Amino acid sequence: MYAGRKEKIQKVLTTNLYHGAKSIYETNLESDVAIVLGNEKEGISKDLMAYSDGNILIPIHGMAESLNVSVATSIIVFEASRQRMNAGCYDQEFDLTNQHMSETWQNYLQQARPRIYEKDAMLLNHMVNEKMEQKKS
Numbered sequence: 548m549y550a551g552r553k554e555k556i557q558k559v560l561t562t563n564l565y566h567g568a569k570s571i572y573e574t575n576l577e578s579d580v581a582i583v584l585g586n587e588k589e590g591i592s593k594d595l596m597a598y599s600d601g602n603i604l605i606p607i608h609g610m611a612e613s614l615n616v617s618v619a620t621s622i623i624v625f626e627a628s629r630q631r632m633n634a635g636c637y638d639q640e641f642d643l644t645n646q647h648m649s650e651t652w653q654n655y656l657q658q659a660r661p662r663i664y665e666k667d668a669m670l671l672n673h674m675v676n677e678k679m680e681q682k683k684s
Contacts, residue, residue, distance in 0.1 A: 556581045561591050561599040562619065568602040576627035577634045584616050584623075641679060643672060 562568075576582075582603070585591035591599075605614060605622050607661040614622070631637060643649045654676070 559583065560600050560601050561585075561589055561596060562604065562623075563596060563599070563602045564604055564613075568604040569624045570606050571603050571623055572606070574601070574603050576623075576630045578638060580627070581629075582623055584620055586616055589611060639684045641675075643679075644678060673684050 559581045560574070561583045563587060571646055583595060583599070603623070605619055607614065613619075641648060643652060652672075
């Protein structure tokens, strides 16, 4: 199940505290990375841990041992965004004439908006192009 996905991702990071976990602030989150968080009770399965390239943690000071998984997710995604913004990853304009960006956009629409996409993909693309033109002016 996981093997096919691993081929598409540069790195898989897990939130397992017991296997040499490294702070998210000391981890490069700028590249394509999948971050797997386990639930508070069970953690991450051994099967999934076999695909891990490293373990990360959010440093916590005080009496708390861990964070709720939704809170931890928010903090990690924010840190990845911050690192990517500082590295200039978001400086590139969104351009549907760029083949990679167009393919990524189409994949997003198919997965995130399947009913709208099936009805009228051209309309969605037109709406995005209009928004991009408005931003330029």
